[in-house]
Amino acid sequence: MNGADAIIKCLEAEGVTTVFGYPGVAICPFYNSILESSIRTILIRTEQNAAHAASGMARMTGRPGVCAVTSGPGATNVITGIATAFADSIPLVCITGQVNSELLGSDVFQEADITGAVESFVKYSYLVRDAKDIPRIFKEAFHLANTGRKGPVLIDVPIDIQNATVTNFAYPTEINMRTYKPTVKGNAVQIKKVIKELEKAKKPLLCVGGGVLLSEAEGSVRDFSKRFGVPVVSTMMGIGVMPTKDPLYFGMVGNNGKPYANKAIQDCDLLIMVGARVADRAVNQPEIITRNKVLVHIDVDPAEIGKNAGPTIPLVGDAKHIFEDFLAQEFTVDCKAWTDELSANRVSMAPKRNPNPKFVDPAAFITELSEKMQDNAVYVADVGQNQIWSCAYHIVKGGRFMTSGGMGTMGYSIPAAMGAKLAAPDRQVIAVCGDGSFQMSMMELATMRQHGVAVKIIVIKNNYLGMVRQYQHFTYKDHYSVVDLSGSPDLKKLVSAYDMKYLRLDNMKKASEIIDEFLKNDESVLLECNVDPMDLV
Amino acid sequence: MKKKIYSVLVENRSGVLSKVAGLFSRRNFNIESLAVGETDAKDVSCMTIVSSGDQHTIEQIEKQLNKKIDVIKVKTFDETQAIARELMLIKVKYNKSNRRDLMEVCDMMKAQIVDMSKHFVMIQLCDVPERTTLLISMLQSFGIVEVARTGTLALGKCSEND
Numbered sequence: 001m002n003g004a005d006a007i008i009k010c011l012e013a014e015g016v017t018t019v020f021g022y023p024g025v026a027i028c029p030f031y032n033s034i035l036e037s038s039i040r041t042i043l044i045r046t047e048q049n050a051a052h053a054a055s056g057m058a059r060m061t062g063r064p065g066v067c068a069v070t071s072g073p074g075a076t077n078v079i080t081g082i083a084t085a086f087a088d089s090i091p092l093v094c095i096t097g098q099v100n101s102e103l104l105g106s107d108v109f110q111e112a113d114i115t116g117a118v119e120s121f122v123k124y125s126y127l128v129r130d131a132k133d134i135p136r137i138f139k140e141a142f143h144l145a146n147t148g149r150k151g152p153v154l155i156d157v158p159i160d161i162q163n164a165t166v167t168n169f170a171y172p173t174e175i176n177m178r179t180y181k182p183t184v185k186g187n188a189v190q191i192k193k194v195i196k197e198l199e200k201a202k203k204p205l206l207c208v209g210g211g212v213l214l215s216e217a218e219g220s221v222r223d224f225s226k227r228f229g230v231p232v233v234s235t236m237m238g239i240g241v242m243p244t245k246d247p248l249y250f251g252m253v254g255n256n257g258k259p260y261a262n263k264a265i266q267d268c269d270l271l272i273m274v275g276a277r278v279a280d281r282a283v284n285q286p287e288i289i290t291r292n293k294v295l296v297h298i299d300v301d302p303a304e305i306g307k308n309a310g311p312t313i314p315l316v317g318d319a320k321h322i323f324e325d326f327l328a329q330e331f332t333v334d335c336k337a338w339t340d341e342l343s344a345n346r347v348s349m350a351p352k353r354n355p356n357p358k359f360v361d362p363a364a365f366i367t368e369l370s371e372k373m374q375d376n377a378v379y380v381a382d383v384g385q386n387q388i389w390s391c392a393y394h395i396v397k398g399g400r401f402m403t404s405g406g407m408g409t410m411g412y413s414i415p416a417a418m419g420a421k422l423a424a425p426d427r428q429v430i431a432v433c434g435d436g437s438f439q440m441s442m443m444e445l446a447t448m449r450q451h452g453v454a455v456k457i458i459v460i461k462n463n464y465l466g467m468v469r470q471y472q473h474f475t476y477k478d479h480y481s482v483v484d485l486s487g488s489p490d491l492k493k494l495v496s497a498y499d500m501k502y503l504r505l506d507n508m509k510k511a512s513e514i515i516d517e518f519l520k521n522d523e524s525v526l527l528e529c530n531v532d533p534m535d536l537v
Numbered sequence: 538m539k540k541k542i543y544s545v546l547v548e549n550r551s552g553v554l555s556k557v558a559g560l561f562s563r564r565n566f567n568i569e570s571l572a573v574g575e576t577d578a579k580d581v582s583c584m585t586i587v588s589s590g591d592q593h594t595i596e597q598i599e600k601q602l603n604k605k606i607d608v609i610k611v612k613t614f615d616e617t618q619a620i621a622r623e624l625m626l627i628k629v630k631y632n633k634s635n636r637r638d639l640m641e642v643c644d645m646m647k648a649q650i651v652d653m654s655k656h657f658v659m660i661q662l663c664d665v666p667e668r669t670t671l672l673i674s675m676l677q678s679f680g681i682v683e684v685a686r687t688g689t690l691a692l693g694k695c696s697e698n699d
Contacts (some may be wrong), residue, residue: 115552116555120563127552175607179548179606179607248675302600303604306597310593527558
């Protein structure tokens with residue numbers, strides 16, 4: 001057995017089913033050994049997308065996604081995908097090949113100091129110096145990636161270590177890390193304090209972030225909201241914690257959120273933030289969530305609590321444990337008048353659009369699409385105007401909503417949707433992107449075809465980098481610079497080159513019929529939706 | 538702005554220094570000084586970091602340090618809660634006419650002469666950082682050639698709870 005065989009054994013022991021990647025000489029021993037395993041390999045068309053696909057898979061399975069790329073450019077290409085996962089706390093294990101240990105530091109062909117380069121985007125990284133450390137390192141890496149505040153872990157493995165002989169392979173059953181013991185259980189005294197505040201509050205509000213989904217606490221949060229009648233808003237990463245049509249759900253907050261959700265944050269007297277970073281896009285002024293109210297901040301990462309806003313009651317722990325603790329207690333919350341007020345605001349403050357009938361109205365289109373999607377469908381939104389429309393108009397029933405929230409990485413949707421579809425082949429998986437973001441990942445149509453990944457793609461097309469154009473419209477008075485996407489391919493011809501079905505929608509007249517056609521079979525299909533180039537989110 | 542001394546026990550592994558130093562630059566925390574050395578345990582190093590900031594920054598530094606997987610323990614001290622020392626070597630020019638003055642300064646500051654040649658002298662001082670800074674300013678007029686300082690080393694004051 002060599003080091004590469006040992007790595008494969010570790011992945012098998014962790015229950016890994018799929019590895020996304022791109023080989024090169026420095027990772028070839030790994031890709032040679034994996035042939036003897038039942039682990040499926042997916043040849044992605046650029047390394048960044050290997051990390052995005054692993055991210056999509058991780059978000060569906062709740063286990064770390066795995067990618068494996070070669071040294072040098074393979075490793076540096078994957079950094080944006082790692083940084084994207086880091087910003088959204090998605091668990092990944094990224095394996096990079098590396099040049100021979102003895103040549104490290106001598107700038108030989110395809111050498112890059114990847115552990116150094118990626119330091120600020122990983123939860124932890126390893127450079128394997130001795131093949132006998134492989135079992136311990138992989139055990140730790142999977143543990144680190146998927147416990148506490150989740151995140152990507154990188155393991156750099158020089159080619160000589162992959163080729164070195166390993167004797168007496170044994171995968172550890174226990175972790176022995178003296179420096180890493182994340183707090184999972186919430187402090188009982190703090191929990192009591194929160195309950196006291198809930199009993200006192202007239203206008204309580206729960207603001208849920210991506211951390212709720214990462215801890216698989218959405219069921220407990222829904223039960224909590226229903227049992228105590230507490231209204232809920234979400235950040236972008238928290239979309240899907242509550243079904244969109246739940247009477248106690250009042251939409252996404254932030255500068256691209258619902259006005260009534262932001263008003264709820266302003267007016268509440270008790271705000272419970274859970275699994276949310278209080279970052280600028282959700283809460284652009286921290287005073288808003290601290291002034292005239294009690295702020296409770298629940299997070300598994302103590303460093304997030306108080307980073308951007310000082311809470312009245314900090315509560316460190318895993319959201320699922322904490323909400324189960326709340327549910328185990330007997331108390332009541334009296335806020336009927338408040339939820340009535342919020343419900344009235346939801347009607348009176350609903351944003352009004354004035355769509356151009358010559359084009360597809362993204363709002364009406366996304367609403368109708370999501371009504372027609374399967375109940376447990378997965379909707380992956382890309383980045384740009386399309387993302388904001390998706391956040392605003394997609395209706396989550398019992399499915400998942402995923403996007404690159406923290407990093408805002410264009411091109412995320414198609415590879416992430418591929419990862420999600422491979423994780424859940426029975427579910428409908430739809431990537432919704434713009435014509436800019438589509439062109440950042442369109443090389444993956446080949447991956448979809450090669451591996452039969454039946455992702456459905458919607459391109460919201462306006463021939464502009466719409467979000468930047470909109471910014472230039474407001475900030476620079478229509479002084480447009482480098483946002484015109486002329487030269488983009490004819491999508492019909494492009495898609496036919498991959499033997500993929502193509503549909504097109506130019507206005508809302510045939511929307512219903514085309515959406516039915518788009519959703520009909522479990523097959524990959526691309527739907528081009530032409531929207532008004534001057535439309536604003 | 539408050540000055541704080543962080544005594545950080547870390548795993549003695551390659552790359553840990555750059556991870557900790559990188560954390561300070563990435564999070565926009567300042568480092569006034571940083572000193573590293575092995576402890577009595579071979580696999581543990583102690584980093585002594587002096588930094589300053591408002592209450593919020595000070596708390597964040599401690600939390601972000603604790604979050605690093607290689608960090609075993611963080612102790613945070615005010616200057617009054619710790620014994621702090623710095624070692625300095627300083628090379629100065631001298632001549633016949635100012636040699637006595639130089640000796641006097643060294644005497645008063647309890648600095649030692651550890652090496653000399655016909656025109657140069659090397660002085661050593663181990664003291665609190667304010668006094669190493671003071672010695673530099675006292676030696677300015679002689680002509681300073683080179684200075685090397687360790688940065689602050691500190692340990693919390695002895696207590697029966699240790």
